[in-house]
């Protein structure tokens with residue numbers, strides 16, 4: 203079993219079982235299948251239950267593993283400056299495009315750009331070297347900290363032991379519209395960018 207981007211991949215004797223939990227899916231390990239499981243798999247370590255009350259998550263079997271994903275966000279990022287130069291898309295949308303870099307969704311894109319002090323609407327190719335350096339530090343910084351707190355739970359997300367994440371209390375801008383920026387005190391703004399709610403500080407994200 204391994205993770206690739208936002209996917210959880212089980213390599214079987216033949217083929218692959220690929221889960222995408224999205225906002226609400228859970229994989230729970232227990233001695234019996236969970237009562238509300240959409241599917242359950244018997245493993246050597248117990249029953250692995252796939253639970254998703256809102257049915258947004260997916261589980262797919264395929265003979266070949268075909269995931270169109272960019273590089274991992276926690277690996278070497280030395281390729282990033284050249285890639286950014288080639289795109290005029292707003293940097294937040296660029297970060298969320300899984301073909302560019304895998305594993306960054308709406309919440310973490312907002313938090314990464316706040317950490318780096320970059321306005322989410324800036325074209326990717328407009329970032330200066332200093333800003334790209336801050337971005338390259340913020341990507342693993344924010345994601346690692348979120349994982350240390352076992353992720354972000356707003357409603358359904360649970361870790362494999364059934365516990366909610368702990369990162370939602372540490373979010374700096376996401377879903378904090380109107381609250382003072384923790385860095386400069388300016389009220390956090392919410393805008394729509396690419397159809398997604400986008401939170402940022404107009405004071406210190408330039």
Ligand SMILES: [Zn+2]
Nearest residue numbers: 383386403406
């Ligand atoms: Zn600020």
